[in-house]
Amino acid sequence: MRQRVLILGGGSGGTILANSLDPRRFDVTVLSESDQHLFQPGLLYAAFQGSRARLVRDERRLLARHVHFVVDTATVVDLEQQWVETAGGERMRYDALVVGTGIRTDPGQIPGLAEIGARVGDYHSSVARARTLWEHLDGFRGGTIALGQATAICKCPPSPIEGILLADELLRRRGLREQSRLVFFTPYPRPYPAEPMNRIVEPILEARGIEVHTFFDLDRIDPEGATLTSIEGETIDCDLPIVVPPFVGAPITYVPGDTLDENGFVRTDQRTLRVLGSDTAFAIGDATSLPTSKSGVGAHLEAKVVARTLSGHQANFGGRTHCPLDLAGGRATFVAGSYDAPVVPAPPSRLKHLMKMAFARLYWLSLRGVLDPAFDVYFRLTEPPVTAPGAG
Template sequence: MKRIVVIGGGSGGVMFSNRMRGAFTPDEVEITVIERSEKHFYQPAFTLVVFDLDDPVNLMRPTKDLFFEGIKLIHDEATKIDAANNKVSTAKSGDISYDYLVIATGARLIFDEDPEGLKSALDKGTNTFNFYKLDGAIKLRDALKSLDGGTIVSSVCSMPIKCPAAPMKFIMMAEDMMREKGIRNKFKFIFTTPMPAVFSREPYASKLNSIFASRGIETVANFNPSEVDSDKGVLKDFGKKEVRFDTLTITPPHGGEAIIDNSEGVGDAAGWVTCDKNLMVSKKYSNVYGIGDATDFPTSKTASGIRKQAKVLVARLAADITGVPTKAAYDGEIICPMLTKNKRVMFAHFNYTEAISPAIESYANWVLKVHMLRPLYWNLMLNALV
């Protein structure tokens, strides 16, 4: 019997483990998941909460309820990977040995480094917000309802981040919200990005540039925030540029989890698991794999990507276990739904090399994103049915 240890019970850990459990019996493969949180959140709907398009009560389920029977779930924190000796150290459960390791630790939000003043500004909660956590999305939702004018800024500190389109969704939906309320002329909207442009992939980049220009949303490119002064309403960058705001929503820097830094040969300097971008296997250890936001794959960190990766990873591991070769490989495919205004969504669908979908806003895409994706996630994606 082969022993598979999965570190992380988020989207990647659940999708892989359940699909793997369906491929092999417990007598053939033992699957152990180490996850510290007892709650699992549907993160793609956090931006929906901001605009009252979903209820927070729909977005959380107990982690233990998500895994198929025959998967062992340990609520603990994995602290170190000894990949040379095939074991994982934990805070309370001792060392756990494996034949194969799957790292699904996700991305960590970093609030206590650059930009200076970020954490204190968010703690005050008067004019600076973050929707990458559910409580932050709720606070931002409530703040938006009371606004009657001013400059609203959406800022990205650094790349990569989870769902790169989310900060753009926010600024477009906020502009549309004020337009529908009849007070658009009382607001200014600014989007700052550390990238050279709003978006990096065509044809979506040109479409977004057109939307921003037609709706008067200003873009400040190559902007790397160095300081948030919430008292003065000023966001500064390392190049000495300044953007003034009345309401700021900021996407904090992201990095890998601390366990990656603590584990020799597993990750890079930023804490991302270093893997072959197609085969998903560690560049140093042949029995260590990465999935989801934890990895250094050169594509967006999204649940749609994880769904594709889970299928490939199960096929790769099954081939290794059974000795039957497979050509399964991850091509970087992701689908990123972008809310552009009320009742309109554009899907950015692409892989490592090419765009797959046209840059079209549609109501059908809105229905899928706003009304269908969450139940599809809970009932089908996590259960390895799609």
């Protein structure tokens, strides 16, 4: 009898996993709250370059034909009784569950942020919000732009740095940089959270005259005057606040109740990707508590590990990350590391930028598994060298 695999979430991880499972052995269902699939990294270019590239596709068309696709919202997951309840009143039973519900922005954590987001947009929520932000940047004629992340949890950790550098590039191209002040704020001790990458990033920010405020834990925003205030009382006045909002996991009730950690992420074994305390449930992608970057690459690699495990192979996740970082000016680098190999700085280059842009075109194919052999070779060739644990 075929094993019933229920995948919660139709993002990168859920889609790749569904398409990786052999239909002769698995009866696969994807339960997703939306029938649309968003290529999230594209929001950066919609917001800072006015890109009109198509970022959303019909999820049904991205899934293999044998996959059942249900548009509904999971509300309760009972890991003990092995069922999932939905907002539509369905109770779905499973033999194996994979949680890939991602994370979502939660501006309500910061007073004033919801108003700011509605007015000037952001580049982590939706295409509409990214286009709103572009309208503001496009109409910007000088003054202060303050950009940073609200809390230490961020989908795509390179994105705040990418945003400020692309804003700088835009202003320079338009001859507005002299009359503009760019401020970057972060709750971390340095502009780029991982120290080795910061050795590349910080000198670039300095060379481009970008003011940096470290240890800035955003507490509130005065939406009228656009004043950002930290928990410690430090303030930044600006004309255009661009804030990476706080993120939270999906609003799902789990049984047992300690399935989620204090940040609302699914407690997940770092290597096996099993939900802690469960033999039949796994978690992948941004929804997990894994100490890795919340990124599409991670979700992709984790989906492959779970597919292999479900298929009866020995498979473990090594914590691999490989995030492209656009440094503007047509150059990029990659933030690559793993559990056993802390992040190693890679010299910025035009080739890496070309690779980042090429991947945006190949993304939809990658969901179908068409590019798996090429990805396998690429990840092997770019494996960061293992050094002493904790050397980062």
